[in-house]
Amino acid sequence: MKIERPRSRQPLPDHAKLVFKGVMFDVYQWEQKLYDGSSATFERLKRPDTVMVIPVTEDGRIIITRQEQPGRAASFCLPGGRVDEAEDVLSAAKRELMEETGYESETWSLWDSQQPVLKIEWAIFTFVARGCRKTAGLTLDAGEKINLQDVSFEEFVELIVNGDFSDHELVPRFLRARLHPNGMEDLKREILG
Amino acid sequence: MKIERPRSRQPLPDHAKLVFKGVMFDVYQWEQKLYDGSSATFERLKRPDTVMVIPVTEDGRIIITRQEQPGRAASFCLPGGRVDEAEDVLSAAKRELMEETGYESETWSLWDSQQPVLKIEWAIFTFVARGCRKTAGLTLDAGEKINLQDVSFEEFVELIVNGDFSDHELVPRFLRARLHPNGMEDLKREILG
Numbered sequence: 001m002k003i004e005r006p007r008s009r010q011p012l013p014d015h016a017k018l019v020f021k022g023v024m025f026d027v028y029q030w031e032q033k034l035y036d037g038s039s040a041t042f043e044r045l046k047r048p049d050t051v052m053v054i055p056v057t058e059d060g061r062i063i064i065t066r067q068e069q070p071g072r073a074a075s076f077c078l079p080g081g082r083v084d085e086a087e088d089v090l091s092a093a094k095r096e097l098m099e100e101t102g103y104e105s106e107t108w109s110l111w112d113s114q115q116p117v118l119k120i121e122w123a124i125f126t127f128v129a130r131g132c133r134k135t136a137g138l139t140l141d142a143g144e145k146i147n148l149q150d151v152s153f154e155e156f157v158e159l160i161v162n163g164d165f166s167d168h169e170l171v172p173r174f175l176r177a178r179l180h181p182n183g184m185e186d187l188k189r190e191i192l193g
Numbered sequence: 194m195k196i197e198r199p200r201s202r203q204p205l206p207d208h209a210k211l212v213f214k215g216v217m218f219d220v221y222q223w224e225q226k227l228y229d230g231s232s233a234t235f236e237r238l239k240r241p242d243t244v245m246v247i248p249v250t251e252d253g254r255i256i257i258t259r260q261e262q263p264g265r266a267a268s269f270c271l272p273g274g275r276v277d278e279a280e281d282v283l284s285a286a287k288r289e290l291m292e293e294t295g296y297e298s299e300t301w302s303l304w305d306s307q308q309p310v311l312k313i314e315w316a317i318f319t320f321v322a323r324g325c326r327k328t329a330g331l332t333l334d335a336g337e338k339i340n341l342q343d344v345s346f347e348e349f350v351e352l353i354v355n356g357d358f359s360d361h362e363l364v365p366r367f368l369r370a371r372l373h374p375n376g377m378e379d380l381k382r383e384i385l386g
Contacts, residue, residue: 009359010265020213022220023236024312027213032263034335042264043216045238070225071235072203072311117310118265118359119217142227161372163365166202166311172356175368179354 003089005049005123006113012044012121024048025120046121051093052080052167054111054156055103055132060192061150063101063132064159067166068145075166076159078126079103093127100146102136105129111190116169124169130193153188196282198242198316199306205237205314217241218313239314244286245273245360247304247349248296248325253385254343256294256325257352260359261338268359269352271319272296286320293339295329298322304383309362317362323386346381 016028025045032042055063068074079100083092090108097103112126140146151159159165160174177183209221218238225235248256261267272293276285283301290296305319333339344352352358353367370376 009268013264020215020220022213023222023234025218025220025236025238027215027218027220029216032336034263035338036335038335040336041216043218045218070227071206075202116361117313120310142229142231143225143233145228161369168309168365172361172364172368175365175372176354179368179371 001090001108001110003110003125004113006115008115008118008121010044010118012046016044044119044121048082048084049089049123049125050080050082051089051096052078052124052126052170053093053097054078054126054128054191055097055101055105056128056130056192057103057132057150060153062153062156062191063103063148063150064156064165065100066147066149069143076164077166080167089125090127093125093129097129097132098136099139100144101148102134102138103129103132104135105132107131107193112170112173114169126170128191153192157184157187194283194301194303196303196306196318199308201308201311201314203237203311205239209237237312237314241275241277242282242316242318243273243275244282244289245271245317245319245363246286246290247271247319247321247384248290248294248298249321249323249385250296250325250343253346255346255349255384256296256341256343257349257358258293259340259342262336269357270359273360282318283320286318286322290322290325291329292332293337294341295327295331296322296325297328298325300324300386305363305366307362319363321384346385350377350380 013030016030019029020027025047029041029043031039033039065077067077079097081096083089107130109128111128115123177187206223209223212222213220218240222234222236224232226232258270260270272290274289276282300323302321304321308316370380
């Protein structure tokens with residue numbers, strides 16, 4: 001599977017300088033020429049890309065997680081997380097699915113990719129993993145509490161469009177599917193196969 | 194008008210330390226206790242809040258802008274921008290509307306407020322300004338090129354739901370209005386009055 005990284009609407013220029021390296025966010029600055037010939041310091045951030053997985057079992061149920069993290073309200077999430085340095089995005093998706101749910105799949109497809117925030121170089125890749133089977137327990141970080149649930153396609157869509165997932169980036173695509181005449185059928189086929 | 198600042202889903206703790214101060218973004222870190230008693234450095238950003246304005250003229254047209262900024266694709270935007278230090282949000286909305294369009298209004302209401310990004314302390318306030326009248330020319334920064342257009346309510350909704358605005362934060366609310374039986378009527382009343 002060839003996976004292209006989505007382009008930012010406001011790309012970080014090549015000559016931008018790293019001015020701060022944080023534990024998650026790096027800050028870049030550059031001198032930007034303005035329309036009147038003067039210039040100003042522009043700033044943009046970079047953070048690790050992330051992956052999300054829509055895991056579908058052999059009988060068409062979707063596995064979702066209820067996650068708690070310190071200092072953050074509990075919410076529904078898709079299994080997923082950061083892409084490690086030098087890790088490819090599909091491997092990251094497989095690893096996160098295994099760690100957070102104990103499920104495995106041999107049928108992967110990229111369903112969505114986007115850079116959601118204008119001033120952050122940050123791509124989110126959303127995969128569909130079909131025929132998922134539970135082969136192991138969960139392997140959680142000390143900063144995660146996760147409970148698994150499985151829901152029908154219809155229940156999944158309802159949770160997403162109601163904003164019950166912490167992953168708000170998918171909401172417009174699901175709402176648009178509801179608005180189009182064959183949108184829900186198409187979406188169901190894209191996800192369940 | 195009493196305006197409450199929307200709360201983040203992952204608030205910055207009081208003991209977080211400022212570790213970098215950028216031209217737009219400040220980086221904060223703190224030691225976070227995890228579920229197993231160990232701890233880790235957590236990181237979160239803070240940036241100035243922003244305001245957006247939906248300006249409605251006396252004959253029910255909506256004023257939108259086509260904006261270019263260096264290094265960023267041209268797109269439709271609502272008039273708006275950053276809230277300055279020690280400025281209240283309504284004053285910022287009035288100032289940005291005047292600078293970017295030359296329009297003024299005496300009838301303001303807060304239509305939406307949200308913190309769109311989990312890891313950034315950043316609120317966006319969207320106002321409706323009715324009965325707008327053009328009283329001045331534009332006062333632009335050296336980093337802005339702006340063309341004004343006026344559109345009908347229906348054209349405005351179409352541009353928003355198609356994702357033609359750089360302000361993606363409003364898309365779900367407009368899509369939801371389309372999905373509900375009286376949603377579009379209600380939305381039209383909220384905006385045009």
